[in-house]
Amino acid sequence: MSFNVGADAYDRFMGRYSKLLxxxxxxxxxxxxxxxxxxxxxxxxxxxxxLVNRLGPAAVSAVDPSESFVAAAQERxxxxxxxxxxxxxxxxADQSFDAALAQLVVHxxxxxxxxxxxxxxxxxxxxxxxxxxxxxAGGQGPLSVFWRAAHELDPDMEDESQLAGTxxxxxxxxxxxxxxxxxxxxxxxAGVEHPSFDEWWEPFTLGVxxxxxxxxxxxxxxxxxxxxxCREMQPSAPFLxxxxxxxxxxxxxxxxx
Ligand SMILES: C[S@@+](CC[C@H](N)C(=O)[O-])C[C@H]1O[C@@H](n2cnc3c(N)ncnc32)[C@H](O)[C@@H]1O
Numbered sequence: 001m002s003f004n005v006g007a008d009a010y011d012r013f014m015g016r017y018s019k020l021l022x023x024x025x026x027x028x029x030x031x032x033x034x035x036x037x038x039x040x041x042x043x044x045x046x047x048x049x050x051l052v053n054r055l056g057p058a059a060v061s062a063v064d065p066s067e068s069f070v071a072a073a074q075e076r077x078x079x080x081x082x083x084x085x086x087x088x089x090x091x092x093a094d095q096s097f098d099a100a101l102a103q104l105v106v107h108x109x110x111x112x113x114x115x116x117x118x119x120x121x122x123x124x125x126x127x128x129x130x131x132x133x134x135x136x137a138g139g140q141g142p143l144s145v146f147w148r149a150a151h152e153l154d155p156d157m158e159d160e161s162q163l164a165g166t167x168x169x170x171x172x173x174x175x176x177x178x179x180x181x182x183x184x185x186x187x188x189x190a191g192v193e194h195p196s197f198d199e200w201w202e203p204f205t206l207g208v209x210x211x212x213x214x215x216x217x218x219x220x221x222x223x224x225x226x227x228x229x230c231r232e233m234q235p236s237a238p239f240l241x242x243x244x245x246x247x248x249x250x251x252x253x254x255x256x257x
Pocket of ligand 1: 041115
């Protein structure tokens, strides 16, 4: 899945939820002052910002395959290192970081086990790899009403529920396959109040991620049908969307082994 969209569109669509996960993922990973940390799949910088606040810019590096997101993250955080790269081939030497984090990225990796193994490779012995992915399979992600409505209108369409890490227990399984140790899994939550239905809906038309690409591929009539079915399914405004993400952290092999 490529993200060739502007940072503002991302912020309005997904950043409004993902920024709420960042402190929770950092806490799960035990990110604290003095560490040097990598943000994998940084997007425009929701998690990056939290890392900079905790560690200072000199201690934060970030990568993302999207050119527009690399540019946005670098503009927002001019004093950190941001490079264009994928998780599966990280441009860093072995054991460069105390921790490597990926927020809402594992399900987009071409090969999640290779991506997590690369994150482990660039993390020092005793260091931490941590990641989170929305609960798309359990219908508790921030886009679940949208995907339910889309399925009703088009039962054959593909949503995000089959993607890696989106079902309960799959993220820790991927961590195990990547060779991580002492794996702990957890649940993160993000609650966003939407003042109106249109404020919730309009970002789906900006072409961001699988839901945005799906919406952009509909003709005007079908897009209007989808919008109106979503309107029926959402509570009357203002309404709260509470989303759940599966999270996991694992340790790299201890230095003594
Ligand atoms: C939902 S966004 C998450 C962005 C950011 N981490 C956040 O929490 O807002 C998914 C990001 O993963 C990136 N991505 C997709 N495939 C990737 C891969 N193989 N390796 C690293 N990042 C990838 C996309 O470019 C995009 O920025």
